[in-house]
Amino acid sequence: MKTLRLGMIGLGGMGNIHFDAHVLNERVTIVALCDLIPERCEKAIEKGNLTGVKVYTDFREMIDNEQLDAIDICTSNDFHSIIAVYALDHGLHVFCEKPDAMNVTEVQKMYDAYKRSGKILMCMRNNRYYSNSKYLKQFIADGKAGEIYCGRCGWIRRRGIPGRGGWFTTKAKSGGGPLIDLGVHMIDLSIWLMGNPRPVAVSGSTFSKFANNTAKSDSVHSTFGVANANGTFDVEDLAMGFIKFDNGACLQIEFSWASNIEREERFVELRGTKAGFKWRDDGSASIFTEDEHGTIEDLNPKLPEMGNGHFRALYHFVDIVLDGAPKDYEPEQGVNMIKILSALYESAQTGKEVQL
Numbered sequence: 538m539k540t541l542r543l544g545m546i547g548l549g550g551m552g553n554i555h556f557d558a559h560v561l562n563e564r565v566t567i568v569a570l571c572d573l574i575p576e577r578c579e580k581a582i583e584k585g586n587l588t589g590v591k592v593y594t595d596f597r598e599m600i601d602n603e604q605l606d607a608i609d610i611c612t613s614n615d616f617h618s619i620i621a622v623y624a625l626d627h628g629l630h631v632f633c634e635k636p637d638a639m640n641v642t643e644v645q646k647m648y649d650a651y652k653r654s655g656k657i658l659m660c661m662r663n664n665r666y667y668s669n670s671k672y673l674k675q676f677i678a679d680g681k682a683g684e685i686y687c688g689r690c691g692w693i694r695r696r697g698i699p700g701r702g703g704w705f706t707t708k709a710k711s712g713g714g715p716l717i718d719l720g721v722h723m724i725d726l727s728i729w730l731m732g733n734p735r736p737v738a739v740s741g742s743t744f745s746k747f748a749n750n751t752a753k754s755d756s757v758h759s760t761f762g763v764a765n766a767n768g769t770f771d772v773e774d775l776a777m778g779f780i781k782f783d784n785g786a787c788l789q790i791e792f793s794w795a796s797n798i799e800r801e802e803r804f805v806e807l808r809g810t811k812a813g814f815k816w817r818d819d820g821s822a823s824i825f826t827e828d829e830h831g832t833i834e835d836l837n838p839k840l841p842e843m844g845n846g847h848f849r850a851l852y853h854f855v856d857i858v859l860d861g862a863p864k865d866y867e868p869e870q871g872v873n874m875i876k877i878l879s880a881l882y883e884s885a886q887t888g889k890e891v892q893l
């Protein structure tokens with residue numbers, strides 16, 4: 538059986554989840570692992586009970602020395618574009634964690650390298666692969682929602698700052714706070730469900746009110762990254778904004794790592810001419826529409842388990858590379874995503890709407 542010869546870069550919190558997915562996939566051969574902290578690679582190899590896997594601390598050395606088909610990037614955000622460009626220019630397919638890159642210059646470099654390489658570039662969009670997401674995508678494709686013309690989405694936490702003082706809260710390493718960390722997830726899910734309209738204008742505000750707050754996290758999702766008590770916190774902890782698209786549709790967005798709200802919530806709520814719907818983080822979805830008597834009703838379809846979006850996204854990447862499976866993600870969507878996020882940061886600074 539032909540397998541994908543893979544090298545992984547970054548074996549921290551998310552890298553270990555990817556590693557588990559690859560170990561379970563018999564169509565993947567993990568050839569080499571790379572991390573600035575080599576013990577993280579050794580630990581993973583032991584966990585996966587693997588033999589013959591080479592360990593590197595320099596991703597260029599790994600790419601130059603090994604016969605790889607593809608790499609999987611799970612480093613902090615500052616290295617996504619640098620590593621992706623190097624790998625694509627060396628003829629490798631690339632899977633990369635979100636956000637695609639830290640800013641527009643970097644994502645454009647990644648996109649240009651993808652174009653000249655003829656290889657696959659896919660960035661993590663785990664939310665597209667949950668059962669409720671797939672159900673809603675099909676509902677819309679069947680024309681049951683009508684024209685989707687507006688909506689709102691967000692991921693708002695009460696107390697859930699990842700790795701305070703580490704790379705997540707250091708702008709030079711992350712590109713920003715919850716907007717770039719969580720925004721990619723829910724904005725992407727919304728735009729994907731809306732049929733990928735092109736963003737044309739963005740406005741928004743950002744706040745940093747919890748940089749010195751050391752209250753305990755109440756979010757199971759904030760365990761990523763390593764905290765550093767003497768480190769930097771120069772990113773926002775909350776962002777709110779508004780995106781307009783070329784088809785006239787609009788999307789309200791809100792993302793926080795910390796705010797005084799009722800409860801943590803991840804949500805997408807879109808409104809169509811025939812039906813509206815809400816995607817929830819518990820795997821459910823509701824449809825709001827009229828019945829045959831003209832009375833508005835809530836439909837709560839019974840859906841399968843939400844599933845593991847990260848694993849499904851990674852398996853899809855392998856299917857694309859090995860079998861030429863139709864792609865779910867286009868790098869143009871990554872460029873548009875980073876343009877939206879960068880424009881919101883610009884709007885927050887200037888106080889003006891930014892045209893894309």
Ligand SMILES: NC(=O)c1ccc[n+]([C@@H]2O[C@H](COP(=O)([O-])OP(=O)(O)OC[C@H]3O[C@@H](n4cnc5c(N)ncnc54)[C@H](O)[C@@H]3O)[C@@H](O)[C@H]2O)c1
Nearest residue numbers: 547548549550551552572573611612613614634635761762
């Ligand atoms: N899709 C999701 O749900 C999700 C969730 C959490 C994190 N993430 C993303 O995953 C990525 C990693 O996040 P994390 O929480 O695992 O961070 P982490 O700090 O736990 O792990 C990052 C690892 O990368 C290594 N690294 C950094 N630069 C490197 C380089 N140049 N060469 C080799 N190794 C390098 C670090 O030593 C560390 O082990 C980030 O981009 C983050 O946004 C995605």
